[in-house]
Amino acid sequence: MIRCLAIDDERVALDIIEEYVNRIDNLALVARINDPVEAINFLKGNKIDLIFLDIQMPQLSGIEMLETFAELPPVILTTAFHEYSLKGYEFNVVDYLLKPIAFSRFLKSIRKYENMLSERQTSSGFLEVKSDKRVHKISLKDLYYIESLGNYVIFHLSNKQLISYVSLNQLTQSLPSYFLRIHRSYIINKQYIISYNQENIEIKNKYLPIGRSYKDVIEKINF
Structure with missing residues (x-):
């Protein structure tokens, strides 16, 4: 089971991620958090396989959060703004989803993550x-x-x-x-x-x- 964490300051965005995660059998949403500082503390004590991270948030943006951690679980960035996409790829994120997120596009990101995971596993035998x-x-x-x-x-x-x-x-x-x-x-x-x-x-x-x-x-x- 792929343990997911959704981080976004908008409730509607979190609802959509939760709905999409629940449609896929091998995904489980462990937590949904609207405060990036709270999310940082949560990550220190919990095992997460995949993060859905909004870029534009108060107090701490998604990009600033990426800069804060030396190492994070794989991240799929979410945002309503095109101009952040290239900045996100500097951190070697799995994918970049533009809001409003269609389920078909969400599913494509999950397949991309699974392929990446398979490549890492098979390289180790x-x-x-x-x-x-x-x-x-x-x-x-x-x-x-x-x-x-x-x-x-x-x-x-x-x-x-x-x-x-x-x-x-x-x-x-x-x-x-x-x-x-x-x-x-x-x-x-x-x-x-x-x-x-x-x-x-x-x-x-x-x-x-x-x-x-x-x-x-x-x-x-x-x-």
Whole structure:
């Protein structure tokens, strides 16, 4: 579960963020705070994964708050003013949302955050997978292949299977180069290939088809 904090001096803006967060299963709004000074104190004693931060606030602006902390959880900036966007990107924020915020644009920011998170995880050799209302930390070296199942995917591991709500396209972009997309329904770990031909690849006693649009994947296999 992604623990979120919303910081904004406008109640209506906080209501919108809360409504949008509640629409997404893997997000939880831990707190909504309208005072940036109070938010600073809250962050000192609470674990937060993602902050929605308004830029223009009394006492302390969102930009000044970013300058105050040596390190903050990932931040998505929100504001009604275009001119602040470039300033916000100086702090390497996840995204910048212009008010009034449409849900589709909000969702795009969350996907961007999730992609960033996946890239960080996979670079360390591990991946966090949400399955059965739990978060599982899996080692990529134990992952044989990933199979699409409608809006879900199955992670086929050395000792179990996990079903998770995530797109195969999203995983393709974040996994290391030794994972290959061979079909619209399959990503494989090429370290576990037993045999192959132009039609299919054998992994873990399974023959997985090579899609017509993925025939060039053969050139990327090295025993």
